[in-house]
Amino acid sequence: MQALLDQLDALLANNSIFTLQTLSFYGDGLVTTVQLVFMSLIIGLILAIPLAIGRSSKNGLIKWPIFLYTYVFRGTPLLVQLYLIYYGVVFVEGIQESWLWPVVKDPFVPALVAFTLNTAAYTTEIFRGAIKATPKGEIEAARAYGMSPALTLRRIVLPSAFRRALPAYGNEVIFMLHASAIASVVTLMDLTGAARFVYARFYAPFDAFLFVAAIYLCLTFSILYLFRFLEKRLLAHLQPMT
Protein backbone atom coordinates (compact mmCIF):
# COMPACT_ATOMS: atom_id res chain seq x y z
CA MET A 1 0.00 0.00 0.00
CA GLN A 2 2.80 2.39 0.96
CA ALA A 3 4.68 1.52 -2.24
CA LEU A 4 1.55 2.26 -4.23
CA LEU A 5 1.15 5.64 -2.52
CA ASP A 6 4.81 6.48 -3.19
CA GLN A 7 4.35 5.58 -6.84
CA LEU A 8 1.25 7.77 -7.05
CA ASP A 9 3.12 10.58 -5.33
CA ALA A 10 5.92 10.36 -7.89
CA LEU A 11 3.41 10.38 -10.71
CA LEU A 12 1.78 13.52 -9.32
CA ALA A 13 5.00 15.33 -8.54
CA ASN A 14 4.95 17.27 -11.79
CA ASN A 15 1.68 19.10 -11.41
CA SER A 16 0.51 21.57 -8.86
CA ILE A 17 -3.23 20.90 -8.85
CA PHE A 18 -3.75 17.16 -8.51
CA THR A 19 -1.76 16.60 -5.36
CA LEU A 20 -2.50 13.84 -2.89
CA GLN A 21 -4.44 16.40 -0.84
CA THR A 22 -6.83 17.38 -3.63
CA LEU A 23 -7.19 13.78 -4.79
CA SER A 24 -8.23 12.82 -1.29
CA PHE A 25 -10.84 15.60 -1.48
CA TYR A 26 -12.15 14.05 -4.68
CA GLY A 27 -12.06 10.60 -3.08
CA ASP A 28 -14.06 11.72 -0.06
CA GLY A 29 -16.43 13.53 -2.40
CA LEU A 30 -17.00 10.35 -4.40
CA VAL A 31 -17.86 8.44 -1.22
CA THR A 32 -20.27 11.17 -0.08
CA THR A 33 -22.00 11.39 -3.47
CA VAL A 34 -22.42 7.64 -3.80
CA GLN A 35 -23.70 7.31 -0.22
CA LEU A 36 -26.12 10.19 -0.59
CA VAL A 37 -27.51 9.13 -3.97
CA PHE A 38 -27.90 5.43 -3.28
CA MET A 39 -29.29 5.82 0.22
CA SER A 40 -31.89 8.30 -1.03
CA LEU A 41 -32.74 6.04 -3.98
CA ILE A 42 -33.23 2.97 -1.81
CA ILE A 43 -35.32 4.76 0.81
CA GLY A 44 -37.23 6.55 -1.94
CA LEU A 45 -37.96 3.24 -3.67
CA ILE A 46 -39.24 1.68 -0.47
CA LEU A 47 -41.50 4.69 0.10
CA ALA A 48 -42.66 4.83 -3.51
CA ILE A 49 -44.15 1.32 -3.74
CA PRO A 50 -46.96 1.78 -1.19
CA LEU A 51 -47.42 5.38 -2.36
CA ALA A 52 -47.86 4.25 -5.97
CA ILE A 53 -50.42 1.64 -4.92
CA GLY A 54 -52.25 4.28 -2.88
CA ARG A 55 -52.05 6.72 -5.74
CA SER A 56 -53.79 4.16 -8.01
CA SER A 57 -56.51 3.54 -5.43
CA LYS A 58 -60.07 4.62 -6.09
CA ASN A 59 -60.45 6.04 -2.58
CA GLY A 60 -60.13 9.85 -2.76
CA LEU A 61 -58.91 10.11 0.84
CA ILE A 62 -55.85 8.04 -0.08
CA LYS A 63 -55.39 9.18 -3.66
CA TRP A 64 -55.52 12.96 -3.32
CA PRO A 65 -53.08 13.53 -0.43
CA ILE A 66 -50.50 11.43 -2.30
CA PHE A 67 -51.20 13.40 -5.46
CA LEU A 68 -50.66 16.64 -3.53
CA TYR A 69 -47.31 15.35 -2.25
CA THR A 70 -46.02 14.29 -5.68
CA TYR A 71 -47.37 17.47 -7.21
CA VAL A 72 -45.50 19.70 -4.75
CA PHE A 73 -42.22 17.80 -4.93
CA ARG A 74 -42.25 17.46 -8.71
CA GLY A 75 -43.45 21.01 -9.15
CA THR A 76 -40.65 22.77 -7.26
CA PRO A 77 -36.90 22.75 -7.90
CA LEU A 78 -34.84 20.34 -5.83
CA LEU A 79 -32.53 23.20 -4.94
CA VAL A 80 -35.42 25.08 -3.31
CA GLN A 81 -36.47 21.96 -1.42
CA LEU A 82 -32.91 21.47 -0.20
CA TYR A 83 -32.66 25.09 1.00
CA LEU A 84 -36.04 24.87 2.72
CA ILE A 85 -35.17 21.69 4.56
CA TYR A 86 -31.58 22.61 5.46
CA TYR A 87 -32.12 26.23 6.49
CA GLY A 88 -35.80 25.87 7.42
CA VAL A 89 -35.33 23.18 10.05
CA VAL A 90 -33.37 25.55 12.32
CA PHE A 91 -36.41 27.80 12.70
CA VAL A 92 -38.44 25.02 14.32
CA GLU A 93 -38.97 26.14 17.90
CA GLY A 94 -36.65 24.38 20.35
CA ILE A 95 -34.99 22.15 17.76
CA GLN A 96 -31.51 23.00 19.09
CA GLU A 97 -32.38 21.46 22.47
CA SER A 98 -34.12 18.36 21.15
CA TRP A 99 -32.62 14.94 20.43
CA LEU A 100 -33.05 15.64 16.71
CA TRP A 101 -30.45 18.42 16.65
CA PRO A 102 -27.32 16.23 16.43
CA VAL A 103 -28.99 14.51 13.46
CA VAL A 104 -30.00 17.58 11.47
CA LYS A 105 -27.03 19.73 12.53
CA ASP A 106 -24.90 17.94 9.98
CA PRO A 107 -25.76 18.75 6.35
CA PHE A 108 -25.91 15.07 5.34
CA VAL A 109 -29.26 14.18 6.88
CA PRO A 110 -31.16 17.29 5.63
CA ALA A 111 -29.75 16.65 2.15
CA LEU A 112 -30.71 12.98 2.37
CA VAL A 113 -34.26 13.91 3.42
CA ALA A 114 -34.64 16.39 0.55
CA PHE A 115 -33.29 13.97 -2.05
CA THR A 116 -35.36 11.05 -0.71
CA LEU A 117 -38.63 12.99 -0.73
CA ASN A 118 -37.88 14.25 -4.23
CA THR A 119 -36.98 10.89 -5.75
CA ALA A 120 -39.87 9.18 -3.94
CA ALA A 121 -42.29 11.63 -5.60
CA TYR A 122 -40.94 10.92 -9.09
CA THR A 123 -40.71 7.17 -8.52
CA THR A 124 -44.30 7.11 -7.24
CA GLU A 125 -45.51 8.62 -10.48
CA ILE A 126 -43.36 6.27 -12.58
CA PHE A 127 -44.84 3.23 -10.79
CA ARG A 128 -48.35 4.60 -10.87
CA GLY A 129 -48.11 4.89 -14.66
CA ALA A 130 -46.81 1.35 -14.88
CA ILE A 131 -49.58 0.01 -12.62
CA LYS A 132 -52.18 1.84 -14.64
CA ALA A 133 -50.85 0.33 -17.85
CA THR A 134 -51.48 -3.24 -16.66
CA PRO A 135 -53.55 -4.95 -19.38
CA LYS A 136 -57.17 -5.38 -18.20
CA GLY A 137 -57.20 -8.99 -19.41
CA GLU A 138 -54.51 -10.03 -16.92
CA ILE A 139 -56.53 -8.64 -14.00
CA GLU A 140 -59.76 -10.20 -15.26
CA ALA A 141 -58.01 -13.55 -15.65
CA ALA A 142 -56.72 -13.32 -12.09
CA ARG A 143 -60.21 -12.52 -10.84
CA ALA A 144 -61.55 -15.49 -12.80
CA TYR A 145 -59.03 -17.71 -10.99
CA GLY A 146 -60.58 -16.48 -7.75
CA MET A 147 -57.65 -14.35 -6.56
CA SER A 148 -58.46 -11.63 -4.03
CA PRO A 149 -57.55 -8.02 -4.98
CA ALA A 150 -54.51 -8.15 -2.69
CA LEU A 151 -53.30 -11.38 -4.19
CA THR A 152 -53.89 -10.02 -7.70
CA LEU A 153 -51.77 -7.00 -6.81
CA ARG A 154 -48.96 -9.09 -5.43
CA ARG A 155 -48.90 -11.82 -8.03
CA ILE A 156 -50.01 -10.08 -11.23
CA VAL A 157 -50.02 -6.30 -11.16
CA LEU A 158 -46.81 -5.40 -9.29
CA PRO A 159 -44.41 -7.86 -10.99
CA SER A 160 -45.40 -6.75 -14.46
CA ALA A 161 -45.55 -3.09 -13.42
CA PHE A 162 -41.96 -3.23 -12.11
CA ARG A 163 -40.79 -4.63 -15.41
CA ARG A 164 -42.53 -1.90 -17.36
CA ALA A 165 -41.20 0.78 -15.02
CA LEU A 166 -37.59 -0.35 -15.28
CA PRO A 167 -36.36 1.81 -18.21
CA ALA A 168 -38.01 4.94 -16.83
CA TYR A 169 -36.65 4.20 -13.35
CA GLY A 170 -33.15 3.83 -14.77
CA ASN A 171 -33.41 7.39 -16.03
CA GLU A 172 -34.57 8.56 -12.62
CA VAL A 173 -31.48 7.00 -11.02
CA ILE A 174 -29.20 8.89 -13.43
CA PHE A 175 -31.12 12.13 -12.91
CA MET A 176 -30.73 11.70 -9.17
CA LEU A 177 -26.97 11.25 -9.51
CA HIS A 178 -26.73 14.44 -11.52
CA ALA A 179 -29.11 16.35 -9.26
CA SER A 180 -26.93 15.47 -6.28
CA ALA A 181 -24.39 17.98 -7.63
CA ILE A 182 -26.28 20.71 -5.78
CA ALA A 183 -25.52 19.18 -2.38
CA SER A 184 -22.44 21.38 -2.07
CA VAL A 185 -24.58 24.51 -1.60
CA VAL A 186 -25.36 23.27 1.91
CA THR A 187 -21.63 22.75 2.59
CA LEU A 188 -21.68 19.01 1.91
CA MET A 189 -18.33 18.00 0.40
CA ASP A 190 -19.62 15.84 -2.43
CA LEU A 191 -17.90 15.41 -5.80
CA THR A 192 -18.99 18.82 -7.05
CA GLY A 193 -18.08 20.34 -3.69
CA ALA A 194 -14.55 18.95 -4.10
CA ALA A 195 -14.36 20.35 -7.63
CA ARG A 196 -15.52 23.77 -6.45
CA PHE A 197 -12.91 23.66 -3.70
CA VAL A 198 -10.11 22.85 -6.15
CA TYR A 199 -11.38 25.48 -8.58
CA ALA A 200 -11.45 28.20 -5.93
CA ARG A 201 -8.08 27.23 -4.57
CA PHE A 202 -6.11 27.01 -7.81
CA TYR A 203 -8.26 29.21 -10.10
CA ALA A 204 -8.27 26.25 -12.50
CA PRO A 205 -11.87 25.74 -13.66
CA PHE A 206 -11.06 23.38 -16.52
CA ASP A 207 -8.86 20.99 -14.59
CA ALA A 208 -11.16 20.90 -11.60
CA PHE A 209 -14.45 20.42 -13.42
CA LEU A 210 -13.25 18.22 -16.32
CA PHE A 211 -11.80 15.82 -13.80
CA VAL A 212 -15.03 15.67 -11.84
CA ALA A 213 -17.07 15.35 -15.05
CA ALA A 214 -15.03 12.29 -15.95
CA ILE A 215 -15.86 10.72 -12.57
CA TYR A 216 -19.58 11.44 -13.05
CA LEU A 217 -19.38 9.86 -16.52
CA CYS A 218 -17.87 6.69 -15.08
CA LEU A 219 -20.63 6.52 -12.46
CA THR A 220 -23.31 7.08 -15.10
CA PHE A 221 -21.87 4.36 -17.31
CA SER A 222 -21.91 1.84 -14.48
CA ILE A 223 -25.54 2.68 -13.76
CA LEU A 224 -26.43 2.38 -17.45
CA TYR A 225 -24.68 -0.97 -17.63
CA LEU A 226 -26.48 -2.27 -14.54
CA PHE A 227 -29.87 -1.29 -15.92
CA ARG A 228 -29.13 -2.73 -19.34
CA PHE A 229 -28.26 -6.01 -17.64
CA LEU A 230 -31.47 -5.91 -15.58
CA GLU A 231 -33.58 -5.10 -18.63
CA LYS A 232 -32.06 -7.98 -20.56
CA ARG A 233 -32.91 -10.34 -17.76
CA LEU A 234 -36.31 -9.06 -16.73
CA LEU A 235 -37.66 -7.93 -20.08
CA ALA A 236 -36.38 -10.93 -22.01
CA HIS A 237 -39.93 -11.89 -22.98
CA LEU A 238 -40.27 -8.59 -24.85
CA GLN A 239 -37.10 -9.02 -26.90
CA PRO A 240 -37.42 -10.11 -30.52
CA MET A 241 -36.40 -13.74 -31.07
CA THR A 242 -33.01 -14.11 -32.67
Added chain:
Amino acid sequence: MKKLLTLSLLGLAVAATSAQARDDDQIRIAVDVPYEPMEFRTPDGELTGFDIDLGNAMCAEMKVECEWVVQGWDGIIPGLMARKYDAIMSSMTINDRRRDKVLFSEPYFTPPSAWFAPSTSDLDDATEDSLDGMTIGVQRGTLQDNYVTDMYGNVADVNRYSTADDMVLDMESERLDIVFLDYPVGQSTLLESENRDYKVVGEMLTEPKKYFGDGFGMGFRKRDQDLADKFNQALKTLKDNGTYDDIEARYFDKP
Protein backbone atom coordinates in the same frame (compact mmCIF):
# COMPACT_ATOMS: atom_id res chain seq x y z
CA MET B 1 13.14 84.34 -35.97
CA LYS B 2 10.47 81.75 -36.07
CA LYS B 3 13.01 79.10 -35.32
CA LEU B 4 14.28 81.01 -32.32
CA LEU B 5 10.76 81.38 -30.96
CA THR B 6 10.09 77.67 -31.32
CA LEU B 7 13.34 76.85 -29.64
CA SER B 8 12.77 79.14 -26.73
CA LEU B 9 9.23 77.91 -26.28
CA LEU B 10 10.51 74.36 -26.33
CA GLY B 11 13.14 75.29 -23.79
CA LEU B 12 10.52 76.86 -21.60
CA ALA B 13 8.35 73.76 -21.82
CA VAL B 14 11.27 71.51 -20.91
CA ALA B 15 12.13 73.73 -17.98
CA ALA B 16 8.52 73.69 -16.83
CA THR B 17 8.15 69.92 -16.93
CA SER B 18 11.47 69.26 -15.28
CA ALA B 19 10.59 71.76 -12.60
CA GLN B 20 7.32 69.95 -12.04
CA ALA B 21 9.01 66.56 -11.89
CA ARG B 22 11.61 67.76 -9.42
CA ASP B 23 9.11 69.61 -7.30
CA ASP B 24 8.86 67.44 -4.20
CA ASP B 25 7.15 70.15 -2.17
CA GLN B 26 3.84 69.41 -3.79
CA ILE B 27 3.00 65.74 -4.19
CA ARG B 28 -0.24 64.73 -5.80
CA ILE B 29 -1.79 61.48 -4.59
CA ALA B 30 -4.62 59.71 -6.39
CA VAL B 31 -7.49 58.16 -4.51
CA ASP B 32 -10.73 56.49 -5.58
CA VAL B 33 -13.70 57.25 -3.34
CA PRO B 34 -15.81 55.99 -1.72
CA TYR B 35 -14.44 52.87 -0.07
CA GLU B 36 -15.38 53.11 3.55
CA PRO B 37 -13.63 53.30 5.93
CA MET B 38 -10.44 53.53 3.88
CA GLU B 39 -11.43 56.62 1.89
CA PHE B 40 -14.74 58.45 1.66
CA ARG B 41 -16.28 61.88 1.86
CA THR B 42 -17.87 63.44 4.90
CA PRO B 43 -21.40 64.84 4.42
CA ASP B 44 -19.91 68.29 3.71
CA GLY B 45 -17.76 66.88 0.93
CA GLU B 46 -14.39 66.65 2.60
CA LEU B 47 -12.15 63.66 1.90
CA THR B 48 -11.52 61.48 4.90
CA GLY B 49 -10.70 57.90 5.83
CA PHE B 50 -7.79 55.76 6.93
CA ASP B 51 -5.78 56.24 3.72
CA ILE B 52 -6.35 60.01 3.70
CA ASP B 53 -5.37 60.51 7.34
CA LEU B 54 -2.33 58.27 7.07
CA GLY B 55 -1.27 59.92 3.81
CA ASN B 56 -1.57 63.40 5.30
CA ALA B 57 0.36 62.31 8.38
CA MET B 58 3.16 60.94 6.20
CA CYS B 59 3.30 64.15 4.18
CA ALA B 60 3.44 66.19 7.40
CA GLU B 61 6.24 63.94 8.61
CA MET B 62 8.12 64.50 5.33
CA LYS B 63 7.36 68.24 5.50
CA VAL B 64 5.91 68.32 2.02
CA GLU B 65 2.58 69.53 0.79
CA CYS B 66 0.23 66.88 -0.56
CA GLU B 67 -2.77 67.25 -2.76
CA TRP B 68 -5.38 64.54 -3.17
CA VAL B 69 -6.62 63.82 -6.69
CA VAL B 70 -9.85 61.87 -7.01
CA GLN B 71 -9.53 59.35 -9.82
CA GLY B 72 -11.73 56.42 -10.92
CA TRP B 73 -10.32 53.00 -10.12
CA ASP B 74 -9.96 51.63 -13.65
CA GLY B 75 -7.85 54.58 -14.77
CA ILE B 76 -5.80 54.92 -11.62
CA ILE B 77 -2.62 53.19 -12.86
CA PRO B 78 -2.69 54.74 -16.38
CA GLY B 79 -3.12 58.16 -14.74
CA LEU B 80 0.04 57.56 -12.72
CA MET B 81 1.95 56.66 -15.90
CA ALA B 82 0.60 59.81 -17.58
CA ARG B 83 1.95 61.93 -14.68
CA LYS B 84 -1.45 63.24 -13.67
CA TYR B 85 -0.28 62.55 -10.13
CA ASP B 86 2.81 61.16 -8.43
CA ALA B 87 1.44 58.43 -6.22
CA ILE B 88 -1.58 56.20 -5.60
CA MET B 89 -2.92 55.56 -2.14
CA SER B 90 -6.27 53.91 -2.51
CA SER B 91 -6.41 50.53 -0.72
CA MET B 92 -4.47 48.95 -3.54
CA THR B 93 -3.50 45.35 -2.79
CA ILE B 94 0.09 44.60 -3.71
CA ASN B 95 0.31 41.81 -6.26
CA ASP B 96 2.67 40.64 -8.97
CA ARG B 97 0.56 41.75 -11.87
CA ARG B 98 0.52 45.33 -10.60
CA ARG B 99 4.20 45.11 -9.70
CA ASP B 100 4.93 44.93 -13.43
CA LYS B 101 3.66 48.47 -13.86
CA VAL B 102 3.98 50.10 -10.49
CA LEU B 103 6.61 50.51 -7.83
CA PHE B 104 5.02 49.71 -4.49
CA SER B 105 5.86 51.11 -1.10
CA GLU B 106 6.12 48.85 1.91
CA PRO B 107 2.63 47.61 2.78
CA TYR B 108 1.03 50.14 5.09
CA PHE B 109 -2.04 48.11 6.04
CA THR B 110 -3.16 44.49 5.91
CA PRO B 111 -6.86 43.86 6.52
CA PRO B 112 -6.84 41.38 9.41
CA SER B 113 -8.74 38.12 9.63
CA ALA B 114 -10.33 37.08 12.89
CA TRP B 115 -12.07 34.17 14.58
CA PHE B 116 -15.66 34.78 15.70
CA ALA B 117 -17.69 32.61 18.07
CA PRO B 118 -20.90 33.08 20.07
CA SER B 119 -20.14 34.94 23.27
CA THR B 120 -21.43 31.95 25.24
CA SER B 121 -18.80 29.72 23.65
CA ASP B 122 -16.04 28.22 25.81
CA LEU B 123 -13.44 28.90 23.14
CA ASP B 124 -11.03 31.62 24.10
CA ASP B 125 -8.16 30.72 21.82
CA ALA B 126 -7.86 29.24 18.34
CA THR B 127 -5.27 26.49 18.40
CA GLU B 128 -5.07 22.98 17.08
CA ASP B 129 -6.12 21.65 20.50
CA SER B 130 -9.03 23.99 21.12
CA LEU B 131 -10.42 23.56 17.59
CA ASP B 132 -10.22 19.76 17.70
CA GLY B 133 -13.57 18.34 16.60
CA MET B 134 -15.14 21.78 16.08
CA THR B 135 -17.05 22.83 13.00
CA ILE B 136 -15.41 25.86 11.38
CA GLY B 137 -17.20 28.06 8.83
CA VAL B 138 -15.36 29.85 6.03
CA GLN B 139 -16.24 31.44 2.72
CA ARG B 140 -15.25 29.17 -0.14
CA GLY B 141 -12.08 30.12 -1.99
CA THR B 142 -11.10 32.97 0.30
CA LEU B 143 -7.69 33.28 1.86
CA GLN B 144 -9.35 32.30 5.14
CA ASP B 145 -10.50 29.04 3.50
CA ASN B 146 -6.93 28.24 2.40
CA TYR B 147 -5.54 29.05 5.82
CA VAL B 148 -8.07 27.00 7.78
CA THR B 149 -7.88 24.05 5.39
CA ASP B 150 -4.11 23.85 5.68
CA MET B 151 -3.82 24.56 9.39
CA TYR B 152 -6.87 22.84 10.90
CA GLY B 153 -8.33 20.69 8.09
CA ASN B 154 -7.08 17.55 9.81
CA VAL B 155 -8.54 18.15 13.25
CA ALA B 156 -11.75 20.09 12.56
CA ASP B 157 -14.68 19.98 10.14
CA VAL B 158 -14.52 22.82 7.66
CA ASN B 159 -17.85 23.97 6.21
CA ARG B 160 -17.46 26.13 3.10
CA TYR B 161 -20.13 28.63 2.13
CA SER B 162 -20.74 30.53 -1.09
CA THR B 163 -21.82 33.70 0.68
CA ALA B 164 -21.20 35.21 4.08
CA ASP B 165 -24.98 35.39 4.59
CA ASP B 166 -25.39 31.60 4.45
CA MET B 167 -22.58 31.26 6.90
CA VAL B 168 -24.09 33.76 9.34
CA LEU B 169 -27.40 31.87 9.17
CA ASP B 170 -25.69 28.62 10.12
CA MET B 171 -23.77 30.43 12.85
CA GLU B 172 -27.01 31.75 14.31
CA SER B 173 -28.60 28.31 14.22
CA GLU B 174 -25.61 26.85 16.12
CA ARG B 175 -24.50 24.59 13.28
CA LEU B 176 -21.08 26.24 13.40
CA ASP B 177 -18.89 26.53 16.48
CA ILE B 178 -16.62 29.21 15.09
CA VAL B 179 -16.03 31.10 11.84
CA PHE B 180 -12.94 32.69 10.32
CA LEU B 181 -13.58 35.92 8.43
CA ASP B 182 -12.18 39.23 7.29
CA TYR B 183 -12.41 41.27 10.48
CA PRO B 184 -14.47 44.15 8.94
CA VAL B 185 -16.96 41.64 7.48
CA GLY B 186 -17.29 39.83 10.79
CA GLN B 187 -17.65 43.13 12.58
CA SER B 188 -20.60 44.25 10.46
CA THR B 189 -22.35 40.86 10.18
CA LEU B 190 -21.69 39.21 13.55
CA LEU B 191 -20.50 41.68 16.19
CA GLU B 192 -23.23 44.15 15.23
CA SER B 193 -25.89 41.42 14.90
CA GLU B 194 -29.09 42.00 16.83
CA ASN B 195 -30.02 38.33 17.07
CA ARG B 196 -27.15 37.01 19.15
CA ASP B 197 -23.97 38.14 20.85
CA TYR B 198 -20.62 37.22 19.39
CA LYS B 199 -17.03 37.67 20.43
CA VAL B 200 -13.66 37.65 18.77
CA VAL B 201 -11.62 34.60 19.71
CA GLY B 202 -7.85 34.87 20.05
CA GLU B 203 -5.62 37.15 18.06
CA MET B 204 -6.46 38.83 14.77
CA LEU B 205 -4.23 37.45 12.05
CA THR B 206 -2.29 39.12 9.24
CA GLU B 207 0.60 36.64 9.10
CA PRO B 208 1.95 34.52 7.42
CA LYS B 209 2.05 36.42 4.14
CA LYS B 210 1.70 33.20 2.15
CA TYR B 211 -1.96 33.17 3.21
CA PHE B 212 -2.82 36.73 4.13
CA GLY B 213 -1.15 38.51 1.24
CA ASP B 214 1.02 41.55 1.09
CA GLY B 215 -1.61 44.06 2.13
CA PHE B 216 -2.19 47.53 0.76
CA GLY B 217 0.67 49.60 -0.65
CA MET B 218 1.20 53.03 -2.14
CA GLY B 219 1.96 52.98 -5.86
CA PHE B 220 4.67 55.04 -7.59
CA ARG B 221 6.20 55.27 -11.04
CA LYS B 222 9.08 52.81 -11.32
CA ARG B 223 11.69 55.56 -11.67
CA ASP B 224 10.57 57.34 -8.48
CA GLN B 225 12.44 55.09 -6.07
CA ASP B 226 13.52 58.15 -4.05
CA LEU B 227 9.95 59.21 -3.44
CA ALA B 228 8.94 55.68 -2.43
CA ASP B 229 11.88 55.53 -0.01
CA LYS B 230 10.81 58.80 1.59
CA PHE B 231 7.28 57.49 2.16
CA ASN B 232 8.62 54.22 3.54
CA GLN B 233 10.78 56.16 5.96
CA ALA B 234 7.84 58.35 7.00
CA LEU B 235 5.64 55.29 7.53
CA LYS B 236 8.28 53.71 9.72
CA THR B 237 8.51 56.87 11.84
CA LEU B 238 4.74 57.06 12.23
CA LYS B 239 4.59 53.42 13.29
CA ASP B 240 7.36 53.98 15.84
CA ASN B 241 5.91 57.13 17.38
CA GLY B 242 2.37 55.77 17.72
CA THR B 243 0.67 58.09 15.22
CA TYR B 244 -0.14 55.08 13.03
CA ASP B 245 -1.95 53.35 15.89
CA ASP B 246 -3.96 56.50 16.62
CA ILE B 247 -5.13 56.70 13.02
CA GLU B 248 -5.93 52.98 12.95
CA ALA B 249 -7.99 53.31 16.14
CA ARG B 250 -9.97 56.10 14.51
CA TYR B 251 -11.36 53.78 11.82
CA PHE B 252 -11.14 50.24 13.18
CA ASP B 253 -12.48 49.46 16.60
CA LYS B 254 -10.23 46.73 17.89
CA PRO B 255 -11.72 44.40 20.49
